[in-house]
Amino acid sequence: MDALIAVFGSGHDLDSLQMAARAVAVFIGALVCIRISGRRSFGQRSPFDYVVAILLGATLSRAIVGASPPIPTVVASLVIVLLHRVLAWGCLHSPRLERLVGGTERELYRDGRFDEKQMSAALITRTDLFETARQQLGANDLSGIRAATLERNGEISLIRDKDAR
Structure with missing residues (x-):
């Protein structure tokens, strides 16, 4: 645990290397989230997809700068991506939901x-x-x-x- 704190820091007092380590970890986590979300969220670019991109960026940035604890931030990001995936799946099966979400x-x-x-x-x-x-x-x-x-x-x-x- 001490090794993780040394590498990633704790709270708001982060040095440049700790912030860089967090950036690498968040980059990898974001890549995993995007792969889970699928091509739709970053290919077609509907307003629905922009919401996911903006929320994901805003949420993950908090983990990099130490404004929020990293694990809950990653969990919140994963929830955003999974919600996007569930809504996209729902749109495939419900024209009414597709009109509501996608216009x-x-x-x-x-x-x-x-x-x-x-x-x-x-x-x-x-x-x-x-x-x-x-x-x-x-x-x-x-x-x-x-x-x-x-x-x-x-x-x-x-x-x-x-x-x-």
């Missing part, structure tokens, strides 16, 4: 017409749609675009007309 896509534009109601609900402007057209297609307008959809991850997808080239 739904919104069609913002179709066949030359903007859906002002959907745009207002999503806080998306026409300028945002034109910006997406410039970024994705190198176009200054939406001619040749059949539809624009705000996806659950916050990105706007543009679908071209079949006739447009």
Whole structure:
């Protein structure tokens, strides 16, 4: 026990080497948590996934700087990851839970017409749609675009007309 305290320190009074040792241990622990959580939490990047990433970072950082005891901090991080995993599993089996947790896509534009109601609900402007057209297609307008959809991850997808080239 004395050896662990010498390496990792105790409480708030940590030297540089003890904080570095904690950083290595927390890094390995975070990697294990991320592997348990699965690719979803750090690949698709929905708001649901960002919550896990933010909470995990905030919680684990407390163990590195000695603001919280390391074992309870790691346990809390593991609970966050397991909760994420359980909710993701639940979303696979319940469309209602998936809509609640992940949201739904919104069609913002179709066949030359903007859906002002959907745009207002999503806080998306026409300028945002034109910006997406410039970024994705190198176009200054939406001619040749059949539809624009705000996806659950916050990105706007543009679908071209079949006739447009």
